[in-house]
Amino acid sequence: xxxxxxxxxxxxxxxxxxxxxxxxxxxxxxxxxxxxxxxxxxxxxxxxxxxxxxxxxxxxxxxxxxxxxxxxxxxxxxxxxxxxxxxxxxxxxxxxxxxxxxxxxxxxxxxxxxxxxxxxxxxxxxxxxxxxxxxxxxxxxxxxxxxxxxxxxxxxxxxxxxxxxxxxxxxxxxxxxxxxxxxxxxxxxxxxxxxxxxxxxxxxxxxxxxxxxxxxxxxxxxxxxxxxxxxxxxxxxxxxxxxxxxxxxxxxxxxxxxxxxxxxxxxxxxxxxxxxxxxxxxxxxxxxxxxxxxxxxxxxxxxxxxxxxxxxxxxxxxxxxxxxxxxxxxxxxxxxxxxxxxxxxxxxxxxxxxxxxxxxxxxxxxxxxxxxxxxxxxxxxxxxxxxxxxxxxxxxxxxxxxxxxxxxxxxxxxxxxxxxxxxxxxxxxxxxxxxxxxxxxxxxxxxxxxxxxxxxxxxxxxxxxxxxxxxxxxxxxxxxxxxxxxxxxxxxxxxxxxxxxxxxxxxxxxxxxxxxxxxxxxxxxxxxxxxxxxxxxxxxxxxxxxxxxxxxxxxxxxxxxxxxxxxxxxxxxxxxxxxxxxxxxxxxxxxxxxxxxxxxxxxxxxxxxxxxxxxxxxxxxxxxxxxxxxxxxxxxxxxxxxxxxxxxxxxxxxxxxxxxxxxxxxxxxxxxxxxxxxxxxxxxxxxxxxxxxxxxxxxxxxxxxxxxxxxxxxxxxxxxxxxxxxxxxxxxxxxxxxxxxxxxxxxxxxxxxxxxxxxxxxxxxxxxxxxxxxxxxxxxxxxxxxxxxxxxxxxxxxxxxxxxxxxxxxxxxxxx
RNA sequence: GCCGAGGUGGCGGAAUGGCAGACGCAGUGGACUUAAAAUCCACGGUCCGCAAGGACAUGCGGGUUCGAGUCCCGCCCUCGGCACCA
Numbered sequence: 005x006x007x008x009x010x011x012x013x014x015x016x017x018x019x020x021x022x023x024x025x026x027x028x029x030x031x032x033x034x035x036x037x038x039x040x041x042x043x044x045x046x047x048x049x050x051x052x053x054x055x056x057x058x059x060x061x062x063x064x065x066x067x068x069x070x071x072x073x074x075x076x077x078x079x080x081x082x083x084x085x086x087x088x089x090x091x092x093x094x095x096x097x098x099x100x101x102x103x104x105x106x107x108x109x110x111x112x113x114x115x116x117x118x119x120x121x122x123x124x125x126x127x128x129x130x131x132x133x134x135x136x137x138x139x140x141x142x143x144x145x146x147x148x149x150x151x152x153x154x155x156x157x158x159x160x161x162x163x164x165x166x167x168x169x170x171x172x173x174x175x176x177x178x179x180x181x182x183x184x185x186x187x188x189x190x191x192x193x194x195x196x197x198x199x200x201x202x203x204x205x206x207x208x209x210x211x212x213x214x215x216x217x218x219x220x221x222x223x224x225x226x227x228x229x230x231x232x233x234x235x236x237x238x239x240x241x242x243x244x245x246x247x248x249x250x251x252x253x254x255x256x257x258x259x260x261x262x263x264x265x266x267x268x269x270x271x272x273x274x275x276x277x278x279x280x281x282x283x284x285x286x287x288x289x290x291x292x293x294x295x296x297x298x299x300x301x302x303x304x305x306x307x308x309x310x311x312x313x314x315x316x317x318x319x320x321x322x323x324x325x326x327x328x329x330x331x332x333x334x335x336x337x338x339x340x341x342x343x344x345x346x347x348x349x350x351x352x353x354x355x356x357x358x359x360x361x362x363x364x365x366x367x368x369x370x371x372x373x374x375x376x377x378x379x380x381x382x383x384x385x386x387x388x389x390x391x392x393x394x395x396x397x398x399x400x401x402x403x404x405x406x407x408x409x410x411x412x413x414x415x416x417x418x419x420x421x422x423x424x425x426x427x428x429x430x431x432x433x434x435x436x437x438x439x440x441x442x443x444x445x446x447x448x449x450x451x452x453x454x455x456x457x458x459x460x461x462x463x464x465x466x467x468x469x470x471x472x473x474x475x476x477x478x479x480x481x482x483x484x485x486x487x488x489x490x491x492x493x494x495x496x497x498x499x500x501x502x503x504x505x506x507x508x509x510x511x512x513x514x515x516x517x518x519x520x521x522x523x524x525x526x527x528x529x530x531x532x533x534x535x536x537x538x539x540x541x542x543x544x545x546x547x548x549x550x551x552x553x554x555x556x557x558x559x560x561x562x563x564x565x566x567x568x569x570x571x572x573x574x575x576x577x578x579x580x581x582x583x584x585x586x587x588x589x590x591x592x593x594x595x596x597x598x599x600x601x602x603x604x605x606x607x608x609x610x611x612x613x614x615x616x617x618x619x620x621x622x623x624x625x626x627x628x629x630x631x632x633x634x635x636x637x638x639x640x641x642x643x644x645x646x647x648x649x650x651x652x653x654x655x656x657x658x659x660x661x662x663x664x665x666x667x668x669x670x671x672x673x674x675x676x677x678x679x680x681x682x683x684x685x686x687x688x689x690x691x692x693x694x695x696x697x698x699x700x701x702x703x704x705x706x707x708x709x710x711x712x713x714x715x716x717x718x719x720x721x722x723x724x725x726x727x728x729x730x731x732x733x734x735x736x737x738x739x740x741x742x743x744x745x746x747x748x749x750x751x752x753x754x755x756x757x758x759x760x761x762x763x764x765x766x767x768x769x770x771x772x773x774x775x776x777x778x779x780x781x782x783x784x785x786x787x788x789x790x791x792x793x794x795x796x797x798x799x800x801x802x803x804x805x806x807x808x809x810x811x812x813x814x815x816x817x818x819x820x
Numbered sequence: 821g822c823c824g825a826g827g828u829g830g831c832g833g834a835a836u837g838g839c840a841g842a843c844g845c846a847g848u849g850g851a852c853u854u855a856a857a858a859u860c861c862a863c864g865g866u867c868c869g870c871a872a873g874g875a876c877a878u879g880c881g882g883g884u885u886c887g888a889g890u891c892c893c894g895c896c897c898u899c900g901g902c903a904c905c906a
Contacts, residue, residue, distance in 0.1 A: 008858095177901075177902060177903070216824095217824075217825095218823095218824050218825070218900085218901085221823060221824060221901085222823085222824080222900095222901060222902080224823095225822090225823065225824095225901075225902055225903095226901090226902080228902090228905065230905075230906090232906080251906080252905095252906065253906060254905095254906065255906075266906090306904090308904080331904095332904090333904045333906095334904080334905095334906080335904080335905065335906090337905095338905045338906075339905075339906065342906095343906045344906080345906095346906090350906070351821095351904090352904055352906080353906085355904095421905080421906095422905095423902095423905055541900080541901090542900090542901095544901080545901085545902095578900095615832090615833095615843085615844070616832065616833085616844095617832060617833055618833085620825095621825085621826085623832070623833090624831095624832080626831075626832065626845070626846095628831095628845060628846065629831090629832070629844075629845055629846095630845095631844095631845075631846095632843090632844045632845055633844090635844090635859095636843095636844085638858090638859090639859095642859090684832090684833075684834085684843085684844095685833095685834070685842090685843080687843080687844090688833090688834075688842065688843035688844075689842095689843085690843095691843055691844075692842075692843065695843090698860095762839075764838075764839050766838080766839090766886085766887075768886080768887090769838095769885095769886060769887045770887095771839055774839070806886090807886060808886090809838090809886050809887080811838055811887095814838055814839090815838055815839080815887090817838080817886055817887065818886090819886045819887090
């Protein structure tokens, strides 16, 4: 046998053998349960970085484990291939985005193969190919038919860096672009939307899926369901047709304290109801709000500002007129874009009223309140006051009673609102799926007939960003004929958000070249939904939300039966640089996986990444830590190559029993740990087992069946995490190819039981003695043994124990 | 401010309410070697002590318990998400 494990030679050899044998080609097999495992596909950046390895290698280990447990595992891979970096690279380097993307994909295929993952390459999808994106277009048309895709003019998030609009989800909390970190501004544009809000309530249900609480919480917050009352305030303004302004409130109990009203600067009625003498001031305010960035608008630090419109509306409950203001702390796209100002019970309204000298009327009494003015808004509960017929009612009851009253009188109605907005999918850029819509001067907006799909992205477009889609300037693309009247017409030139691509790719994997629909229904019925999905939590409110939405639409279209695309989700943490910071070129702390693979081998690198800590926590990369992985693999290698023995002698029963106990206990630990993604403790268990086996007295058992069982189990247990290494050892020990077609070793619970245990003896809760006793010791025997110990006797010092606690198999605690 | 995850040796981390620090990295001493690397053996929380042993130790302060890293209450800090959402 070889002296040392030579990863370069061994890994290359098995990778090519697996590929030529199609070892990981998955075909449907009704005799085994299916397991559809997925790791998030990579963007075609051109380079697989440590983050990809950290996400994918453990995911592969889990998939391999499932395969050894008897499942028919499907573990596909592909490329997220549309998107801005391709265009930016094209602009700066003069390479076509298609070329750049496909070259990158080719390089990344090599890197992915070097990982030794069990990807089924026959199912690869590449989203920038017409055979993929035509089904984005087809799905768009189905959405369109059902009213789930629509065009609307709205103030959209405009990223000056990316020269395109962004979805709400792609604007970060600080008002910058998720991709390029430019400050996002607003632009009024006609844009395409997907009506995700139709599914808001259903997206709040996580029944039947096992997702991390954290992701559920993030999605729940993002959707932001709140229940309240929409109330009408009377309006009688000269020259204004409307006779009411509606507000949304979750605090109808405070309506008697509403002393003013505030409209968002974009509120449609604002211009009309402003009085002539106030016009100039209000218009200046509207204009300033329009120009302000999201950052400026959303800063809560900033002092409240606003302008009086000169108009009044009627608080129907008090019967009193209240002034109407406009202020930018009111958001046009939430609720009705107007709020009632209740300064006594809302901190924002309090600040506003204080600044502009508006009346503050307490309507929910704080404890011990005697009518004095409030120093700050009181937002807790209490009895209602100054509220006409509702005085004395608890405000919790008041909420219901006032809502009832509003509904009976017709002044308002109960309503649910969401923070979630419809998904804006238009992008004014070249490298994406063309939206299949045609504009005809006579027939208007027309969907491209399905038999004319795909609407192919022309290769020869000039794709410099101008703020308009480059397709607008491609005459051959832009000019077309109306599918209805045959007259001259033009195409929609915006392309789709790339998150459309990843919203359903798990279905396309099942039949990537199917031409009669987005996926083959027979394959879909067999494989979907995905049993285990793994990837980063940064996608919680983008990809993972969109994919759930898409799946529900697919279900309503009759294309799938399940309600959710991904049954189980696991979010791995983030691998950081050695300095504990995010890896980035600008910080200079990037660890290149290729270098490590060349130096230590893929298996050692995989081992190190999994051993580093709990997978969901991530952590800093430690350049020296990888030595430990290499050292362990070499120890196993030496152990097996020097001491493998196919003998099946019985051996001395006592040490044999001890060896088998080690073997079976290790199998038990490893099985549990890998099933639960606890790769670090799985490897620790294997290391402990190795340390035990290399002890000279363990090797006395060479030649026994127990010894062979131990080494075979060890090799089999390393197969999921170090696939090449295990394959080589399996072959070298004379076993038939392939180790990856073997069953995971199983343990016999009876063999894991200890004969002898360490009985810990405490006196007043402090450990004073440790005794080796038989595992089956009785309570009385244990207590007697504890009291008999000289050390314990010295501590007791003749006193009478008040209590003696016995924990079976563990300890005796003598309480004095 | 709200929601979520955390805080344990020099470092990464382990521990169904029951021996805190498994496993590993780095370090120290030793073996092998002309030497080094590799490998193997041993030792590594802090303080007192020659030692046996003892005291103190899981962010801070309380509590429950025979017994708390683990459970409860109140704080502090770090990270992630959301944030003028009426």
